[in-house]
Amino acid sequence: MYARERQRRILDALSRTGRVTVTELAAQFEVTTETIRRDLDQLAERALLVRVHGGAVPRRTAEVEPDLTSRRVTNVEAKRRIAVAAAALLPADPQAAVLLDAGSTTAELLPHLSGRRGPVITNAPAIAQGALVHTDLAVHVLPGRVRPTTEAAVGSSTVQALRPLHPEVAFLGCNGVDAEGFMTPDPDEAAVKTAMVRAAGRRVVLADSTKIGARHLVTFAALTDVDVLVTDAELPTELRQRLLDSGIEVHLA
DSSP: OOHHHHHHHHHHHHHHHSOEEHHHHHHHHTOOHHHHHHHHHHHHHTTSEEEETTEEEEOOOOSSOOOHHHHHTSSHHHHHHHHHHHHTTSOSSTTSOEEEOSSHHHHTTGGGGTTOOSEEEESOHHHHHHHTTSTTSEEEEOOSEEOTTTOOEESHHHHHHHTTOOOSEEEEEOSEEETTEEEESOHHHHHHHHHHHHHOSEEEEEOOGGGBTOOOSEEEEOGGGOSEEEESSOOOHHHHHHHHHTTOEEEEO
16 A cells, blocks of 8 residues: 555544554554554654654644744645635636735635736735736725735725625635634634625635534535645545535645
8 A cells, every 4th residue: 555545544434533553553554563654653743643752643733833934935836736726716707807815825716816807806915915916807805904914905995895795706714614613812803704605605714624524613614615635645535525525625736
């Protein structure tokens, strides 16, 4: 059995049982304990689990929400691959309105907006600034209080500004996704994301592998509220099936 397949099965076992041990996995896969420790270390480096003495437990809620500066230099290549895959989901009509959520992964979509002429709506001043290099775009910045951590406009004015809008597609970021839905730590940011989900004709979430299985304070969208998930790594079998059963297309970058 190749390491990739074994690691996928380890994640499946972890999602079922809530904890795996080195000795049990070594016996199950008929490999050495050193091989299993190496598998767990590699999965931990990809933030797909947390190493503990003698084994591993699922990755749960992040202790600290990283700021945008940190996220801009984290998993950059994966985020660029996700953006390439997501660009294929841009509306065929170049005049169609596109909504971009704040975030380091959604920002990677900016180079793929070249040639579009429709409005680009965002709650991120940095994304709006980046979109201005494409002079044919009509860039709209949503009002609100800008959170220092994510540099996203949030608050009641942001939510109210979204209510009359009907963009053809929204590209959203998240901090975590599991069988319960898509999550973020901040209630104000969650309210804006929920408003984006309600406004858009098609809802696409961009999430690198560090977000898979992570749990946070607020669920801003149930699985059935989202149309497409674009990610860079194979999902645990149980989660992938839950997504598919909820009608979500899963695109692997």
